[in-house]
Amino acid sequence: MTNVVEFNNVKKSFKNxxxxxxxxxxxxGFVTGFIGANGAxxxxxxxxxxxxxxxxxxxxxxxxxDQDKHNQEIKERIGFVYDENCFYDTLSIRELRKIIAPMxxxxxxxxxxxxxxxxxxxxxxxxxxxSKGMKMKMAILFAISHDPEFIIMDEPTSGLDPVxxxxxxxxxxxxxxxxxxxxxFSTHITTDLDRIADYITYIHKGKILxxxxxxxxxxxYGIVKGSNDLLxxxxxxxxxxxxxxxxxxxxxxxxxxxxxDIFGDEVLIEKPSLEDIMYYTNxxxxxxxx
Amino acid sequence: MDIIISNSVKDPIYHQIIKQIKELVxxxxxxxxxxxxxIRQLAKDLQVSVITTKRAYEELESDxxxxxxxxxxxxxxxxxxELLKERRLKIIEEKLIEIIEExxxxxxxxxxxxxxxxxxxxxxxK
Numbered sequence: 001m002t003n004v005v006e007f008n009n010v011k012k013s014f015k016n017x018x019x020x021x022x023x024x025x026x027x028x029g030f031v032t033g034f035i036g037a038n039g040a041x042x043x044x045x046x047x048x049x050x051x052x053x054x055x056x057x058x059x060x061x062x063x064x065x066d067q068d069k070h071n072q073e074i075k076e077r078i079g080f081v082y083d084e085n086c087f088y089d090t091l092s093i094r095e096l097r098k099i100i101a102p103m104x105x106x107x108x109x110x111x112x113x114x115x116x117x118x119x120x121x122x123x124x125x126x127x128x129x130x131s132k133g134m135k136m137k138m139a140i141l142f143a144i145s146h147d148p149e150f151i152i153m154d155e156p157t158s159g160l161d162p163v164x165x166x167x168x169x170x171x172x173x174x175x176x177x178x179x180x181x182x183x184x185f186s187t188h189i190t191t192d193l194d195r196i197a198d199y200i201t202y203i204h205k206g207k208i209l210x211x212x213x214x215x216x217x218x219x220x221y222g223i224v225k226g227s228n229d230l231l232x233x234x235x236x237x238x239x240x241x242x243x244x245x246x247x248x249x250x251x252x253x254x255x256x257x258x259x260x261d262i263f264g265d266e267v268l269i270e271k272p273s274l275e276d277i278m279y280y281t282n283x284x285x286x287x288x289x290x
Numbered sequence: 291m292d293i294i295i296s297n298s299v300k301d302p303i304y305h306q307i308i309k310q311i312k313e314l315v316x317x318x319x320x321x322x323x324x325x326x327x328x329i330r331q332l333a334k335d336l337q338v339s340v341i342t343t344k345r346a347y348e349e350l351e352s353d354x355x356x357x358x359x360x361x362x363x364x365x366x367x368x369x370x371x372e373l374l375k376e377r378r379l380k381i382i383e384e385k386l387i388e389i390i391e392e393x394x395x396x397x398x399x400x401x402x403x404x405x406x407x408x409x410x411x412x413x414x415x416k
Contacts (some may be wrong), residue, residue, distance in 0.1 A: 030340060173334040198341040213341060215302065271300070 002064075004028045004150050004182045005049065010058035012048060015174055017206060020045055023059070024201055024211040029179045032174065033197035035184040035274065037282055039059070041206045042186040048155050049184075062150070076105060079148035081139045083155040089128035093121060093138060104146035112145040133164040139173070151175065153185035156194050169195050177269070190274035200274065204281060214274075221277055222256035225249070226267035238262060240286025252280035291320065291327075295336050297368055302337050307346035312363075315366060316374070326356060326364040 005026040014021040019041050026032050036042050047053040048060065051067055060067040062074045087096055093116070101107040116123065119137040121130075127138060136156060143151065157165045169192060170217060175181050176196075187193065193200065193214065201211040210217070225240070225247050236242065238250040238259060242278040293310050296301055314320040326347075332360065338352045347364055350356045358364040393403050 169337070171336065176340060177328075177330045177334060179330060193339050198339045214339065215304070215341065219302075227312055264398070 002028045004063060005051075005184070006061045007045075008061075010060060011056045012044060012046060012053060013056055013194075017041070017204045018043075019048070022203075022206075022208055024208045026182060026184050026201075027199060028182050030198035031176060031183045031185075031196050032199040032201055032211075033190075033193040034184060034201050034203070035188060035190060035193070035278060036186075036203035037188070037278065040203045042203055043154055043217050044206075046152060046186060047204060049152060049181070050078075059226055076146070077149045079143035079146070079151040081136075081151070081153040081156050083158065085127075085135050087127060087138070087142075090123050090126050092126055093141075094123045095129070096142065100142055101145075106146045108145060108147050111147055112141070112264070114131045115141050115145065133160050136160060136168070140168070144175070148182060149182065151181070151183045151185075153183070155186055155188075157189050161248050164187070165192060172196055188278075190278065193274060202278070202281070209281060217277070218255060218271055219255060221272050222253050222259060223270045223272045223276055224251045224259055224263070224267050225270070226263065230263065230266055235262065239284070241280045243280075243283070252276060252284075292347060293332075293336065295338070303336075304342045304349070306348040307332075307343065308349055311346075311350055312353075316378075322366055322368045324366045326366070328363055329340060335367075354389075357375050 003025040007022050010019065010022045015086055017039070022033060022045065027124050034045070049062075051071060060211065061076060065074055067074060093100075097112065101109070101112075119141060120176075121134060121137055121141065127135065130138065133152050140153075140156070143153075157168055159170070159232070172183055173196060176183065197214050199212065200214050200217055202209045228244060231242070231249060238253060240254055242249050242251040253269075254273060259267070259269060293307060295306050297303075297317065301309075304317055310321070311326070326332075327397065329343045330340055333340045335342070347356065351358055351364075354367055355369075356364050357367045385400075390403070398406075
């Protein structure tokens with residue numbers, strides 16, 4: 001399996017936040033979901049990927065090409081959807097098309113009008129009159145009309161209603177019918193990932209905690225519930241973090257098998273959701289499980 | 291071909307797909323040479339990830355239920371009827387062992403158990 005993107009020991013420091021030695025890869029032909037709490041470094045990572053920020057050290061390759069040396073060639077093959085409107089909002093879609101289309105050698109008008117029709121967007125209205133959902137559809141429209149191999153999206157579904165989120169996911173599924181396509185998108189609506197993501201990359205406080213197959217992740221991790229009597233100095237160490245109440249504890253384990261060996265039938269072990277994993281890793285002291 | 295996936299059962303989705311395709315083969319609704327949707331088409335239709343359907347197809351292939359031909363897609367493999375019957379017999383055997391063990395637990399005699407089976411089997415045949 002080939003990688004579309006490889007981050008090797010990438011560092012980027014700001015005054016009060018830094019990306020620390022970030023290494024991970026994105027597999028070709030699959031959908032990778034990028035999750036993490038607010039301020040964990042998702043947008044910074046995506047900006048580095050798009051070369052909108054300059055990295056301090058390390059290297060990034062995209063399509064096997066060095067990002068610094070082949071910037072233009074790489075950009076030609078990428079479709080990018082940003083989380084806020086970055087178009088001139090007094091213009092209409094028709095006017096924007098005239099500006100954007102010539103930038104790409106592989107711009108495909110057939111594709112553009114097909115999606116325009118599919119999204120039922122008005123072509124002549126200034127986009128400042130668009131609803132949030134329409135703006136997002138338009139951003140996607142402009143991102144995929146040059147038939148990119150690799151689509152990067154920063155929170156494409158945040159702030160949108162469930163009907164529209166389903167539509168976006170349906171579109172992504174349609175794109176993934178082609179096994180040459182790759183999608184990387186950040187989100188904190190983890191239920192969206194259940195329907196489409198093959199891989200999950202999790203960033204926490206500027207560090208990549210893991211980058212794994214989603215199914216595998218959900219079988220390795222488990223939510224453990226049981227009586228407080230079971231917790232002592234040794235058993236506590238087995239968990240990522242614990243939520244203790246008067247009526248028992250609930251905890252996250254990163255190794256269901258080991259937990260079963262230790263506690264046997266004394267505890268209830270459930271399949272976690274991605275949200276559970278995010279909540280408990282945020283709560284606890286973190287160890288890298290990459 | 292119908293595949294119905296439940297999101298509320300514990301059974302992982304790839305497993306549900308495997309189970310249902312096997313069932314379709316065993317009941318004869320799918321037979322040798324029938325083509326299956328592509329991995330990516332099925333993922334889109336079921337709204338699940340590509341890896342999920344890929345894994346299901348891979349397991350079906352290693353179990354000999356389907357064959358995949360590069361560039362052409364996946365098809366139901368020729369099913370050796372003898373082999374299928376043998377597999378089913380093995381399942382029945384395993385279940386019987388379970389029943390016998392359960393019977394021993396409550397000290398049910400061999401004769402009593404046989405009698406029970408005869409009655410139940412006979413009732414079914416009516």
